[in-house]
Amino acid sequence: MTPYEVKIKTGDKKGAGTDANVTLVLLGNDGKVTKPAALANWLWNDFERGQLDVFGIQDDTDISEVLEIKIRRDKAGIFSDWFLEYIEVTNQRSGIISVFPILRWIHSDVDLYFGKYDTFLPQSDPRSEQRNAELRKKRTVYEYEEPAPGLPVQVILKATLAKIFIKKRLCLKT
Numbered sequence: 001m002t003p004y005e006v007k008i009k010t011g012d013k014k015g016a017g018t019d020a021n022v023t024l025v026l027l028g029n030d031g032k033v034t035k036p037a038a039l040a041n042w043l044w045n046d047f048e049r050g051q052l053d054v055f056g057i058q059d060d061t062d063i064s065e066v067l068e069i070k071i072r073r074d075k076a077g078i079f080s081d082w083f084l085e086y087i088e089v090t091n092q093r094s095g096i097i098s099v100f101p102i103l104r105w106i107h108s109d110v111d112l113y114f115g116k117y118d119t120f121l122p123q124s125d126p127r128s129e130q131r132n133a134e135l136r137k138k139r140t141v142y143e144y145e146e147p148a149p150g151l152p153v154q155v156i157l158k159a160t161l162a163k164i165f166i167k168k169r170l171c172l173k174t
C-alpha cells in the first residue's frame, strides 16, 4: 500500500464551507489511477470556511508523481456549496508533492478534473468538455445585450433590475 497525504484548503469567503461528502481520485502516468477515497476525518467538521484539512489515503496503486486529480461531492448538508482553494497531494513514498490550485466553486454530483498547477491553455486542455460545461454555466448567468443597434454590446447580469434600467435609459433617449 502506498500512503498519500492530502491537504485541502477551503476558501475564506462567505458560504465557502460544506458538509457534503467528498471523494478524491489520484491519477498519474500510464493510466495509473487510485480507487475513489472518501475524505472525512473522524469526529471532525471538515471543509469549513478558511480551514486546512489533512487526510491520509492508502492505495494499492503507487503514483510516484500525481499529475491529475478527480474530485466529486454530493449535496449532503444544508449548506453544501463549496469554494475550494487548493489541494496538495504528497506521495509519502516518493516524497513528491503536487499542488492543484482550484479557486472555484465545486458543483455537486459532477466529476471535476484538475491538472498539476492547472497550467493548461484552453486549446490544449485535455479536459475540454469540463471547461465547456463551465462556460455554458457562466452563459446562463451573464448575457450580452445590445443597448441599441450599432452601439457596443454590454455584458449584464441576468437580473430584472438591470434590464429595467437599460430599457428606461433607452426610452429616455428616444
Ligand SMILES: [Ca+2]
Pocket: 017, 018, 019, 020, 045, 046, 047, 048
Ligand atoms: Ca463541514
